[in-house]
Amino acid sequence: MENLTIRREGGALLLKYTGEITLEMTTDLKRRLDAELGEGDVSTVIIDLSAVPFMDSSGIGFLVSVNTRMKSAGKSFYLYQLSPAVEKTLGLVQLIGFFTVLPDETALTGVCG
Amino acid sequence: MERAVTRKTFQTISHPGDSRRLAKEVVDHLAVYIADSDILHDLDIILTEACANVCRHAYGGEPGPLEVRLVVNPGIWIELEIVDWGRGFGSGVRFENPGPDAEGGRGLYIMRMLANDCQVKRRDRENVVFIHKDIGAALWKT
Numbered sequence: 001m002e003n004l005t006i007r008r009e010g011g012a013l014l015l016k017y018t019g020e021i022t023l024e025m026t027t028d029l030k031r032r033l034d035a036e037l038g039e040g041d042v043s044t045v046i047i048d049l050s051a052v053p054f055m056d057s058s059g060i061g062f063l064v065s066v067n068t069r070m071k072s073a074g075k076s077f078y079l080y081q082l083s084p085a086v087e088k089t090l091g092l093v094q095l096i097g098f099f100t101v102l103p104d105e106t107a108l109t110g111v112c113g
Numbered sequence: 114m115e116r117a118v119t120r121k122t123f124q125t126i127s128h129p130g131d132s133r134r135l136a137k138e139v140v141d142h143l144a145v146y147i148a149d150s151d152i153l154h155d156l157d158i159i160l161t162e163a164c165a166n167v168c169r170h171a172y173g174g175e176p177g178p179l180e181v182r183l184v185v186n187p188g189i190w191i192e193l194e195i196v197d198w199g200r201g202f203g204s205g206v207r208f209e210n211p212g213p214d215a216e217g218g219r220g221l222y223i224m225r226m227l228a229n230d231c232q233v234k235r236r237d238r239e240n241v242v243f244i245h246k247d248i249g250a251a252l253w254k255t
Contacts, residue, residue: 023165024129054154056161057219065216085154092158092226098213 001028006036009112011043014080018051021059029062043075044111046102050081055089067099078102078111118186127168127179127197136160139181139193146185149252155227156191156246162220163195163242171199171240188253190229193244201240206233 007014013036017029036042045066049055063079070077080102082090090096102108121142125135140157147153160181167179182194208225211218225231230245 020133022129022133022161023168024133054157054161056158056165057217057223058165060219061216064214068214068216088154089158089223092223093210093219095213 001032004029004032006032008040008042011041012046012112013037013042013044014046014048014108014112016048016051020054021052021062022054022056023058026058026062030065033066037069044078045070045076046078046080046108046111048080049086050083052083052086055086057089057093059086060089060093060095063099064095076100076111080108116187118184120185121183123181123183125179126176127164127171128176129165129168131176132164132168132179133161135179135181136164139183142183143185143191146187146253147191147248148254149248152246152248152252156193159224159227159244159246160193160195162224163193163244166220166242167195167197167199170202170205171197173200188250190245190247192246193242195242195244197240198238199240201235202233 003018005016015033019025021029047063047066067077078101079099082101087096102111123135123139125131136157139160140153143156144153164179171177177197177199180196182196184192206221207218208221210222221231224242224244228244228246230243232243234241234243
């Protein structure tokens, strides 16, 4: 997945995907995230959604599954910079408030620290 | 712009990538008529959800025929039928928004939110998701 960039900062794992998040993509995204989580101690996962021009309910399911996995392990999960399309999709299913969305770089640096 | 009602049918096989491409193809066709990008995005979501449902459920996870029938009444409304010939919806039809922890089951809810009418039907051997969406006159191309 050349459209996926992964950065580690301490115990934080920051993923940024550029492109549509649909049924076609979510299996690969899950697989990549599983591999990363298996590779060392990750206390926080952050997914940057600023470059996602389209997301469907498969994408929502992916985000919910990561959230459940992290929270049930006592770890943290954040979304960062929602694109307008992602904001619209999450808003339709009333999940904007369900996730913790980091509004800016200061907030991002705070949770990566 | 031509004012007569027009009909067009789009077909593919329900692999995930092909299903998404079919949705885009229909939206590209609709962009000839509709100017408003937010409405086009609504229709893109509706079509993508309906086609993904076929992909996931219609043929037990295997690929099979998938058809979109579009009717455009320019300046007034559009109707879509997303059709498959698989196992049918049975008792699995749920239009409600599931709880926040649910990983699936939001597709029909999203379609219903974005359309004026959304119905699931069985017609002979066809499983049909029917969508009607009114589109205000100002949102169409002139």
